[in-house]
Amino acid sequence: MKEINDIIKAYDQALRMGEQSALATVVHVEGSSYRREGARMLITEKGQLTGAISGGCLEGDALRKALLAMAQQRPMLVTYDTNDEDDATIGLGLGCNGIIQVLIEPINATKANNPIVLLKALAAKRQKGVLVTLFSLHDKKAIQPGTRLLLTPDQNHGDAFELTNILLKDAQTVLLQQQSVFKEYIFETAPVDAFIEMILPAVALIIIGAGNDVIPLVKMADILGWQSTIVDGRPEYARAERFTAGCQVLLSKPENLLDQITIDDRTVFLLMTHNYNYDKTMLPFL
Template structure:
């Protein structure tokens, strides 16, 4: 999601300056590659790049192709085949042993251009589906490009009303949203079209309760990751924009009033780091009433055990599921010392938990690093 946010920001800046742009999207990967389907890069006519479609090997050639697309105002499907061991034939040192298909689209003045569809996804802050269509078999055929966006209850379809694949495409997009997994679909509709039906998760929302000095590096790391950051503290002189310029919002509130200020979903992580026991136990009582995937509590395990015992002693029943979502002491065991390393540890654990991963060294992973998240229906 961060790449999408960066691309939209870069487009707005380029548009304000009157620059023409194109969007390159990895739409299909056969074999292995540095980036997977869904990787994007915005290219301006003067050569500025935002995002990435490879480890840096394809960007130069994609820039040349994008300038052609901008000039002709027609989408172009480009394929890089690195299955030959001598990938130097391409003029790039990929070493990925895969076939990478990239669709480059000009960004026109049409309201439903790809960038505006990406803006819809960002604004809705919910699980979404974005569809990009292309023809591998007939490259001279029209390339529909980014043609459908499904965000919550809003459906935008830019393909022609009489397109023979339109109804099937809408049905498949709705199915992907239900199944929560991207798909590659092929439609035999005169022209043989392939659709990358992409399932996009909303950005992670990080709620940091506590505006002390150790919250500052956690905010910085979360900002680099593109997370939506909320700072909460009961002390107005601590919860200040001057101290946390990278936070999306800063709230001064007592524990009982915190929940009314934040939007909770299954991509929300809350970290308690106020160093104020009474504030934290009062807030923990509040947030245990809602379903959160991650609650991190800074401090020793004895502190958490005492908090839970006091809450249960007051007659509150804490279920096993609720306990499984409480992480204390917070963070992964990386030998962290100091606020910056602790922040790295905490951010890593949040990412692992929300990605349903264990957070161990990839050296010991028996399967490929990136198992396919795409269902192929070809």
């Protein structure tokens, strides 16, 4: 989710500056690659890159392709074949062996359900979601439908599409099983591929303890995109200014903590107050 949130911020900034942007998404991988399906990168017309689709090897070429997609206002599917020993075929030394399909979608800000709108709907709540992206491996020169549907536990978002009912059923299965899948459908006698992607909310890290060793831990969690909450019963330690700006700091007794936070199956607790009695009192509540 961190990459998605960073992309949303970068898009909003580009929009304020009046810049066009495009979203590059790894939609299919055969073999090995640095990033897997679902990796995303926002590209602005001035060349700013947010997120990544590889270890740094594909981004330059993806930028050039994205500028073309923005100029044509047409999504395109780009294939990077790193199995080829002759890296000159794409002019890059990639160091991996796989075939990587990257969908590049110019973002039309006037379109009600453009890909960024769907990402924003997903990020607006702490919830699981399934994002459906359509493309054609059979005919890469055909019009690529792109990111079309978002299903969350409480509703779905997206443009009307002839395959919507079938996609919804398959997306509901993915939401239930929490496992991304690829599907091929037949649309107007031609095959269309779907990456039905399960996206989970960020890990919520509840750290019981606000000692000095928690400070670097919170920084690491922030890099990972985890949502940190720090809890301590000592007012001299439980001070927000000691930690990363994005984290929450609570001054609480063990018996009151669970009434102040929300817990789900993506929540992790760490007991590290270095105060044996506090940790011992907290543990039965957990």
